[in-house]
Amino acid sequence: MLQFLSSALGWPPILAETIEIIESPEASTLILVSVLLGLVVVYLASKLGGELCVRVNLPPVLGELLGGVLVGTSVLRLLVFPSSGAGAEDVVLLNFLQQISGAPDNWMPTIFATQSEVISVLSEIGVIILLFEIGLESNLDELLKVGTKAAIVAVVGVAAPFAAGTLGLIYLFHIATIPAVFAGAALTATSIGITAKVLSELGRLNSPEGQIIIGAAIIDDILGIIVLAVVSSLAKTGEIRPSNIVILIVSSTAFLVGAIFIGRWLNPFFVNLVSSMQTRGEVLVVALVAAILAGLIAQFVRLEAILGAFAVGLILAETEKGEELKEQVKPLADVLVPIFFVVVGAKTDLSVLNPADPVNRAGLIIAGFLLVVAVLGKVITGFRLVGSSTPLNRLAIGVGMIPRGEVGLVFAGVGASSGILSESLNAGVIVMVIMTTFLAPPLLRLAFRGEPTTAVEPGS
């Protein structure tokens, strides 16, 4: 209310205090120190979790997620974000920092918000680098070859859980149509980051299954964004505006097709440019600029930045600089990608799993239903494929599509903030997202068990 009043009265000095705190040299130093402390926590969590998981034959990325849960909101609270509802006083490291620095109390909310935002931006840059690297490691021709299969997997994997989830919520749980449609929509989009990372760790990225999963996950991501636009406008206005949806479909198709054609046409220019440059890091920096620009264009047409970075990686892999680029992007990915997975884990609030709270009990029952639909709705996708010339691991394809990750959380976040989802339905969606995200890595390893790998693990 005060916030509304102050913005209605248009008081610029109200913003000034926080901004002056951000800008003062002492606070800047504290922000830097708090970010560095945050990064130490991130790396300890990622390596501790990753190494433990490797030793019990689980994918390291699961360890990074679990390490994030350990240091995050749910357990140790070393790495906490304001979106969890926490204040600066809840963060152990910031209290410590305030005590040794003697910073005034009224600085701490600003330092907390800024530190969280810096680490969030670093984690976003991390997932952009991850998709750029996955693009570099993928093969465009292979991906186009499996294009039809990937499209079938994607469409089935969106339609099946959406229909089963929505109808189940309406008829089994007697939930009203709009919230049921919204929760059903949250079941659609696969989190490409987690699946791609696990495939890469298993050495399966360039297997036919791996390429189908990646291709389907990309199409899925686009379908998910369209579904989100549809259900959001349905929830807001009670009706669907077809023009918006047509624009989204046209722009995303144009983006992907355009990226491939324009990218291939620009490839000789890229090689000539970096070959003529004489300063350090010319290949990596120019490629990154291209990836960032493509990410910005993707964001501009309302897709995700990671799709642009993936497309640039895919295209640059075809140039004679591709191998050099793969080598150089590795250390960058080693440093930035763990930030993304640890932050995803740290932001996960496991308190929704606590059955002592009655809202959670209702939520857990709904979650059980949503989880079954989420898993089965994707697992069947592989078995929809017919007429493959090579024998495919159909189970692995379906399992690879299971994790909902951050995309599912976006649905939950939009649903909760707009009041469409009831508390228990929201808790159910969050539990479903948590379970699919954490179950997929070990399940995918199981699905591939016993088969020889087709590629070496990158960086091993």
Add this chain to the structure above:
Amino acid sequence: MLQFLSSALGWPPILAETIEIIESPEASTLILVSVLLGLVVVYLASKLGGELCVRVNLPPVLGELLGGVLVGTSVLRLLVFPSSGAGAEDVVLLNFLQQISGAPDNWMPTIFATQSEVISVLSEIGVIILLFEIGLESNLDELLKVGTKAAIVAVVGVAAPFAAGTLGLIYLFHIATIPAVFAGAALTATSIGITAKVLSELGRLNSPEGQIIIGAAIIDDILGIIVLAVVSSLAKTGEIRPSNIVILIVSSTAFLVGAIFIGRWLNPFFVNLVSSMQTRGEVLVVALVAAILAGLIAQFVRLEAILGAFAVGLILAETEKGEELKEQVKPLADVLVPIFFVVVGAKTDLSVLNPADPVNRAGLIIAGFLLVVAVLGKVITGFRLVGSSTPLNRLAIGVGMIPRGEVGLVFAGVGASSGILSESLNAGVIVMVIMTTFLAPPLLRLAFRGEPTTAVEPGS
């Protein structure tokens, strides 16, 4: 005034608006996009400037600084920081972003402040990585061997410009003692980042001259921090508290000696640890955590974080993982270090060089005097060295100590904000810092001209 009132009344909701803006998903996306746009500008500026400078036989780092000036506060205003007094409405890219996103006006100051802070933190991480890499490329035994020479160069290089500057300002310019002492103190500390980068680019880092310069610059940095503590307390209270100075001297000596002894003792532990790890990027990530922790300890004893990172690089270079680490840190440095130099350039306000403003005219005359003292006071340091077994390029050693860079700007900032320095004296100090920073790279190349290099340029 309003700001003072609001904090005196202790209204937490006043901070809440800005913090809620930072936390909203739409604003978070805008912050990410603005950071990505900022990074594109940084890389274009660094590569454009760097490549042009290489072609006219100047060090690339000068090009990065000049590229930063071009895109920064002084010229194109694509990359502007609130510390320059600019508001969000002065930043071309943010105006563009607001137009295409339709973000409300009251969001823009927060987005501007947060974007600037994220890029500033990235540039600080960049200079930490730079000093870590410089440490890896340096040789601890060589550095200890030239220790006495480095100490002589450092002490002479602090004492001579401090004495000549202070006395000159008092007797030639009739400036009061305390501001004269303050401006004299701003002449003392060498910017290790710029010099080390130029030495590395010239392939001179491991020459005897290079190691003396690096050693002297480190001691210089510590002396500079002590001088700053002394003159700040002198300016604030009119007297000097010897206990503080003793604590600073003891803690900084203990830090450097302790880092070397404890570091060497921990080296086998580091090698064992990373050898037993099985996840990606284990060497680089563990080394970075060590560098960050040492940087935090350095910050805690009131030194700079870069000294800790340098010490860790120096020590880890001695392990069997040193070569692997050097290879892996290169791409990371290629991506992060340019942010630092471009930001230094972008923050440089060339308007103090405009003689149309009367304050600047007085400042330019003082600047001329300070510049002569700043250059000569450091150039003589090499010639203070006697009895070297090998012939040394004494001119190059002195020239290597010339750039004042960010350390000098800290003096100017503290002096101006505490009201000690008059406007013209402040302008004079800033011009001196700009000139020494931009003159040093080409002068150092000149001083080394005609001699064969002793090492290959890293990354070439």
